[in-house]
Amino acid sequence: MDYWSKLEAEYRERTPxxxxxxxxxxxxxxxxxxxxxRRFDPYPFYIDHSDGVHLEDVDGNxxxxxxxxxxxxxxxxxxxxxxxxxxxxxxxxxxxxxPHELLAEAAEELKKRWNALQKVRFTNSGxxxxxxxxxxxxxxxxxDKVLKIEGAYHGAHDYVLVSGTPPVSKAGxxxxxxxxxxxxxxxxxxxxxxxxxxxxxxxxxEEILWxxxxxxxxxxxxxxxxxxxxxxxxxNYLEGLRKLCDEYGVVLIFDExxxxxxxxxxxxxxxxxxxxxxxxxxKSIGGETSVGAFGGTHEIMDQISDDYAWxxxxxxxxxFVLRALVTALRDVLTEDAYDHVxxxxxxxxxxxxxxxADAGIKGQVTHVNSQGIIQFTDANITDxxxxxxxxxxxFHTLFWFGMVxxxxxxxxxxxxxxxxxxxxxxxxxxxxxxxxxxxxxPRLAEAQNS
Ligand SMILES: Cc1ncc(COP(=O)(O)O)c(C=O)c1O
Numbered sequence: 397m398d399y400w401s402k403l404e405a406e407y408r409e410r411t412p413x414x415x416x417x418x419x420x421x422x423x424x425x426x427x428x429x430x431x432x433x434r435r436f437d438p439y440p441f442y443i444d445h446s447d448g449v450h451l452e453d454v455d456g457n458x459x460x461x462x463x464x465x466x467x468x469x470x471x472x473x474x475x476x477x478x479x480x481x482x483x484x485x486x487x488x489x490x491x492x493x494x495p496h497e498l499l500a501e502a503a504e505e506l507k508k509r510w511n512a513l514q515k516v517r518f519t520n521s522g523x524x525x526x527x528x529x530x531x532x533x534x535x536x537x538x539x540d541k542v543l544k545i546e547g548a549y550h551g552a553h554d555y556v557l558v559s560g561t562p563p564v565s566k567a568g569x570x571x572x573x574x575x576x577x578x579x580x581x582x583x584x585x586x587x588x589x590x591x592x593x594x595x596x597x598x599x600x601x602e603e604i605l606w607x608x609x610x611x612x613x614x615x616x617x618x619x620x621x622x623x624x625x626x627x628x629x630x631x632n633y634l635e636g637l638r639k640l641c642d643e644y645g646v647v648l649i650f651d652e653x654x655x656x657x658x659x660x661x662x663x664x665x666x667x668x669x670x671x672x673x674x675x676x677x678x679k680s681i682g683g684e685t686s687v688g689a690f691g692g693t694h695e696i697m698d699q700i701s702d703d704y705a706w707x708x709x710x711x712x713x714x715x716f717v718l719r720a721l722v723t724a725l726r727d728v729l730t731e732d733a734y735d736h737v738x739x740x741x742x743x744x745x746x747x748x749x750x751x752x753a754d755a756g757i758k759g760q761v762t763h764v765n766s767q768g769i770i771q772f773t774d775a776n777i778t779d780x781x782x783x784x785x786x787x788x789x790x791f792h793t794l795f796w797f798g799m800v801x802x803x804x805x806x807x808x809x810x811x812x813x814x815x816x817x818x819x820x821x822x823x824x825x826x827x828x829x830x831x832x833x834x835x836x837x838p839r840l841a842e843a844q845n846s
Contacts (some may be wrong), residue, residue, distance in 0.1 A: 399794055399842070400790075400793070400797075400816070401837050403794065403797040403801060404438060404797070404803045407797055407800065409441075410801065412455065413442070413724055414442045414455060415438075415439050418442065428440070432459045432487075433808070433810075436810070441454075441455070441457070441830055446461070446474065447473055447474060447475035448820045449820045449821050450473070450785060451463075451475065454600050457803065458803055459805045460803060461473070461805045462805055462807050462829075463813075464816035465679075465806045466660065467808075467814055468680055468684065469680065469819070470657060470702065470816060470818055471680070471684065471724050471728045471738070471818060471819055472818035472820030472821070473818075475684075475819070478720050478724060479725055481720065481723040482720055485715060486717070488784070489715060490716040491711070498713075498715050498718040499518075499718065501718070501722050502718040503691075505655060505725040505726055506681070507691075508589070509661050509725070510665055510675050511558060511662075511671055512671050512673065512691075512693070514666060514694045515690070515691055515692070515697035515712040517697070517700060517712070517713075518687060518688065518689050518709050518717075518718070519688035519690065520687065520709065520717075521678055521711060522654075523551030523552045523553055523688075524553075524709070525689060526550040526553070526556055526649075526653070526676050527555065528740040529615060529616075529674050529676045529692075530542055530555055530709050531706070531707075532647075532690070532696050533614035534614065535615055535699050535704060536613070536695065536705075537613030537645065540613065541588075541589055541590075541608055541612040541614070541633050542589065542591075542615070542616055543591045543646070544558065544563070544592055544593075545593055545595045545610050545616075545618070546559045547561065547595065547621065548560065548616075548651075549561075549618075549785065554582045554583065557577065557582045557586070557844075558575050558576065558578060558587065558592065559573060559575055559576050559578070560578040560589075560623075561578065561812075562576035564781065564784055567695045571594060571603075572603075573592045573593070574592075574602070575587045575590055577714045591608055594781070595627065595645045595778065595780065596627075596633050598636040598640070601615075601640060602640055602813060605640055605643075606644075608771050614646060614648075615630050615640075615641055615646050616649045617649070617650060618651045618652075618653075618655065619634055619655055619664030619668065620655050620764055620767070621665055623654070623800035623812055624776040624777075624780060625771055625811060625812060625814055626761065626762040626763060626764060626768055626769050627762075628764055629664075630778060633669040634668050634674070635668075635670055635814075638670050641740045643808045644780060645694065647673045647674060647692075648674070650663070650665055650672040650674070650676070652664060652676060653673050653678040653679055653688070655667075656682050656766075657677075657680050657725065657729060658766050658816065659766070661731075661734060663675070663795070667775060673696065674691065674693075674696060676689070676690045677689045679792075680816075681721055681725065682717055682720055682724065684720065686717060687717035687721055699759075721753075723832060731820070734765075737818065737819060740766075740815050740822075740823065740825075741765050741766055743826045744763075744768065744815070744817065744829065745761040745768055747826060747830035747833070748761050748833060749761055750830075751830060751833050751834050752770070752837070754834075755834075756845070757841045757844055758774055758844060759772040759773065767816060768815055769815060770795065770806075771811075772788060781812075784811075788811075789811050791843065792811035794839075795836070796809060796810075798836035798839070802833045802836070803832070804828070806829070
């Protein structure tokens with residue numbers, strides 16, 4: 397039996413209840429999941445409950461979890477401090493659309509972490525955060541076009557669903573990527589509002605900025621590309637973008653939905669020492685509740701106070717999510733917590749690399765503090781095209797199911813993702829993970845070399 401067939405048979409044997417729930421749910425919900433990124437073959441497993449760093453599925457299998465809600469779980473699952481705060485908040489009310497004191501408290505917590513934030517507004521997701529930030533930047537610059545990076549994902553609204561994962565056959569020259577819509581239903585007209593540049597390429601970026609100098613008003617970048625495994629910025633890249641945006645009068649937006657509070661307390665802006673004009677945030681800022689935010693300079697954000705540019709939303713900044721946010725940022729994600737997750741990140745990287753070396757598996761770990769992944773290639777991946785050329789999704793699937801069948805979710809499904817180490821993981825959890833990897837390493841080596 398080939399390795400995939402063996403893994404699939406084991407998986408099906410462990411998860412029969414998930415399979416029948418998936419069949420039933422698919423009658424009501426497209427693909428049986430609430431976000432398409434959660435779908436995979438043969439079917440996903442369905443969760444019964446989570447606690448600490450574990451998920452338990454409907455068949456009673458327990459998993460040590462590094463998916464951590466697609467990166468929204470730096471605090472771990474249902475952190476006790478956050479749970480206490482939320483129980484208290486339920487007694488006080490979960491939704492009042494009238495303003496309340498948590499607004500300023502939550503904004504202050506974010507402002508302590510990002511110098512670029514002079515004012516912020518809250519949203520319910522990262523998608524809304526990038527959508528509103530783009531509107532503010534357009535209003536401020538008076539220009540409609542946004543320059544985005546090929547291969548980058550910034551949420552599910554039309555303005556950013558361009559060249560997220562374009563087929564290379566349609567994507568044109570790597571230095572001047574052609575704009576490709578991500579799926580049908582995105583209007584053709586959206587292509588007139590976007591330009592696309594390669595990541596880590598200042599020269600190409602400048603050419604595009606020059607060519608569209610009176611049109612591009614915002615540059616939207618995920619400073620470490622965490623939707624293409626872990627692709628860090630090369631030296632001077634972010635500084636270079638800062639300089640170019642100043643030169644061309646373009647609003648620089650760091651999309652820190654994934655990097656924010658995870659690669660450093662103040663996100664990539666702090667880690668790399670570069671100040672954007674605007675920041676978008678979500679995921680781990682919310683301590684497992686659905687909250688996003690966007691913010692920037694007074695001049696940009698006061699367009700909202702002046703009713704010049706609009707930002708509305710019934711659920712924005714509700715007390716339930718802001719209570720979780722304040723507790724997460726003030727009480728849970730302390731300096732010690734960052735030392736802890738960063739130390740564990742190094743331990744996991746070293747452990748995975750040792751096993752690969754011992755077993756003769758070609759690969760490397762790329763990681764930035766709490767975020768990392770094994771790339772089963774020797775290539776140094778610096779942008780989308782290199783990612784596509786060098787990352788073998790099928791092989792990665794063997795690794796993923798090999799780990800899952802042993803009760804470890806190494807990261808969200810797919811080679812484009814990465815693990816999140818939470819404050820509730822321990823050294824023992826890391827060692828358990830490495831042991832599990834050691835168990836499957838010989839079969840992986842065999843599969844890679846066959
Ligand atoms: C960089 C980035 N921006 C925006 C989003 C959208 O966030 P949400 O899923 O909360 O809408 C994501 C989601 O994965 C993301 O990774």
